[in-house]
Amino acid sequence: MxxxxxxxxxxxxxxxxxxxxxxxxxxxxxxxxxxxxxxxxxxxxxxxxxxxxxxxxxxxxxxxxxxxxxxxxxxxxxxxxxxxxxxxxxxxxxxxxxxxxxxxxxxxxxxxxxxxxxxxxxxxxxxxxxxxxxxxxxxxxxxxxxxxxxxxxxxxxxxxxxxxxxxxxxxxxxxPAPAFGEPRVALKRYVEPEIGEIDITKEDVLVAIGRGIQLEENVELAEELAQALGGALCASRPIIDQGWLPSSQMVGKSGKRVEPKVYLALGVSGAPEHVEGMASSATVIAVNTDPAAPIFDVAHYGTEADLLDLLPELIDKVKAAGAG
Amino acid sequence: MNIAVLIKLVPDLVEELEIDATGTALDTTWLRLIINEVDEHALEQALLLKERGGGDVTVVTAEGDGAEDVLYAAAAKGSDRLIRLRGISFEDAPGNHTLARVFAAVLRDLEPDLVLTGVQAHNDLDGSLGPLLAEEMGMPYVGYLSGVQTEDGVCRVMKEYPGGLAAEMEIALPAVLGIQASEEPPRYLAISRIRQAMKTATIVDREAEQPDTTGAPGVISMFTPEVGEAATMLTGADDEVAARIVEILSEQGLL
Incomplete structure (x- = not known):
């Protein structure tokens, strides 16, 4: 050896x-x-x-x-x-x-x-x-x-x-390349990334949702916050696999890499596959009820508040601040 | 089309994970095992293939608390055969080199056209199961798949790359495929249908061969990372936390 x-x-x-x-x-x-x-x-x-x-x-x-x-x-x-x-x-x-x-x-x-x-x-x-x-x-x-x-x-x-x-x-x-017979796996074509209505790689503010959002109807709340902030909504893999958001809005290993000014992670655990796509964000604010969630490792600010309780408060306050 | 699906049970990450007294393994006292999430997608993809083109689906797993429930749920969803390997338990977190050998011994008798497995599991310490199994079986492998089509003995798969790029590939059968996501979200199942399956479906127990366990690294120690050292934690009532977040956003010039 x-x-x-x-x-x-x-x-x-x-x-x-x-x-x-x-x-x-x-x-x-x-x-x-x-x-x-x-x-x-x-x-x-x-x-x-x-x-x-x-x-x-x-x-x-x-x-x-x-x-x-x-x-x-x-x-x-x-x-x-x-x-x-x-x-x-x-x-x-x-x-x-x-x-x-x-x-x-x-x-x-x-x-x-x-x-x-x-x-x-x-x-x-x-x-x-x-x-x-x-x-x-x-x-x-x-x-x-x-x-x-x-x-x-x-x-x-x-x-x-x-x-x-x-x-x-x-x-x-x-x-020299070794001789090789007919491969059992062959590339047929590439399929280019789906172009979504919004390009999450160009947004200053991203509101990211993960499994902690729990139900499809709660996605609207996060969307409302993203809009109030003038930003966009993105998500980790489980949300995309459920079909709650299009794949063009997925952040992580097989999704997009983003570097917004603020990344507000709601109920995202921070699995390495997700962190890979957002670790370069300037400021990360994480909301997760699990104190051991690895997202707090990459976050600058964190809270263990329940996101479903926090969201309505946050939407109200952001709208008030925005209007002022 | 004879399709086999391999299912692993893994620790539920929602529960608190503790390390045992040896310092080299997870404490299994309170450990809750659940189905590896992408294995659920592998099963769904197998059922979709069966519905489209016919054939039968055999689900193979090993021992572990919850293995029966996983198998009965698979039966209720439409799987045809359920096999549980005795003598090897997910509670002992067996390596994938070991699992590949014991699963391969069972699969050889089944002569599957396709073997589907989740592309990875969160506790993989010695690589993922699919490629190791494929080598044991002498079959080709391709992973990170989010689509599988079979027609006239030709199998076309969609392989995911970073950034949303994908590649359509053709793979010769029989083959092992590593599923990242099924084409449809895994189907919902009412508890009553699982109860019904418990009465009608049969789990076949097979004794696992005494496995060769080489190939995985020897663990010296296991530890939890210091989480949140860098993060400033915002505490208080929800409206106070919300007010603080608004302040931070304002400091960034975003409000």
Whole structure:
């Protein structure tokens, strides 16, 4: 086994995912302990330019016209071959739509241990410790990085994306693409994001609702507040899945990323998948009856008031202040 | 179309979570287990596929307080077969590597065309179940799906990417799919229909094979994060809290 740490460079339609920068930052912590190099693994077609600005010691590039778009089968088989031949100490992926399935399948196929939901890595007592974030951000689990080649899937929040950037260009080594048969999964087409009536990424004030809103008829109350504030309504995943708001108003991992001046979170627990989409908001005010709700971690102001009691008061006062 | 749905039970996050005396696991004394939310979507998607194209739906779960209720509810919604694995319990929070092996042993006998599972669970510590299961079964996998169509042996799925982008993919059957959201919200069920299912439906108990538990990290410690250290908490009566929020909004120049 080598001491190198591999980082899968996740990219989609010409853009590198932020989780790749976070993974590079985490990989650096591990590499300092093992004495190995941080190696960026770039799979795709005509994408070598994407390696610029990444904090890797070197880049392994596999260029294949068939890998121009993400194809689970082909990516997994190619990376399995690479891990077999290079035997890195660890391979890091983002816990994303693309990364999670590659990481899981590689672990299963190659019989490698997998540490999931990795939030932070750190060195301790000659060991590499990994802290995973589970239970919607309510529990952290510390484990030792297994001693064999290990697959790790990373979540945001622990390492800074800026630590995964570099001004120095890493040398790129091109390795030939392995032969590959007919993939069992094939991309047919992309479906562009639904364009909603309002663009929540451009609003100064967002009123966000989560499961705590309880009933569909309560959505109107939140809408009334959003209108009184001259802002817009958005929501976490459970609300969208219930069909109470259109998917164009979803904030989080598979929804929009927003950075309003004020983000008023009503009954939103603050699961990591949601926080990913709103953590950069200038001011976050959270209303949640659960004092252990992780939303209070990213909030600047919080209250344990019951939102259904608070909302009518707030609407009245906002309207009065607005009218004045 | 022979569809299998795998269901995990997970701690209810609405309840307070406590760590046990070993410091490495959740205290199960008061732990309430509920169906993994996206598994409910996987079941709904399976039922939608059955209604559209025929076939049967087999629901597989393991032991744990509430497992029976989950299975009877699945029967009341229209599932055809219910299987509970004995000898493995969600109360012990088994890793997904372990679960993939024991579920695969049962699924091999069922010979499903499609295996649906929730794309993840909030307590996944060693990756999600779907990809690990797919590798055990030698089947292809694709996850983060919010739509599944099958026609003439061709399966088309809608995979979600960040920012609302999606990709339509075609996957060869048999396959394992990780469901993020069903095309319709999971159907509502009256308690009376579950009671009725309890009288008429049969749960088949299968003994789980003694599982190989390798693949998951060894836990050194478990802890709760310090929540709300950064947040200034607003307390008092509702009108006082509302007044304070209005002040904050005014300070930001928004009112």
């Amino acid at each position: 080598s001491d190198d740490i591999h980082v899968f460079i996740e990219h989609l339609r010409g853009e590198v995912a932020e989780i790749t920068l976070i993974s590079l930052a985490a990989a650096r912590v591990i590499a300092e302990q093992t004495g190995g190099e941080v190696v960026g693994v770039l799979l795709g077609h005509d994408v070598q330019g994407l390696a610029a600005g990444l904090a890797a010691d070197r880049i392994l590039s596999i260029d294949d016209p068939a890998a121009g778009d993400y194809s689970p089968d082909l990516y997994i088989a190619t990376l399995a071959g690479l891990i077999d031949s290079q035997t890195p100490r660890a391979v890091l992926f983002g816990d994303t739509s693309m990364g999670a399935e590659i990481a899981g399948c590689l672990s299963g196929r190659l019989g490698l241990p997998l540490v999931g939901r990795c939030h932070t890595v750190r060195a301790a007592d000659d060991q590499i410790r990994v802290v995973s974030q589970i239970c919607g951000g309510k529990i952290f689990v510390e484990s030792a990085l297994p001693e064999s080649t290990v697959v790790v899937s990373m979540v945001p929040g622990g390492h800074r994306p800026d630590d995964g950037r570099s001004e120095t260009a890493a040398p790129i080594e091109t390795i």
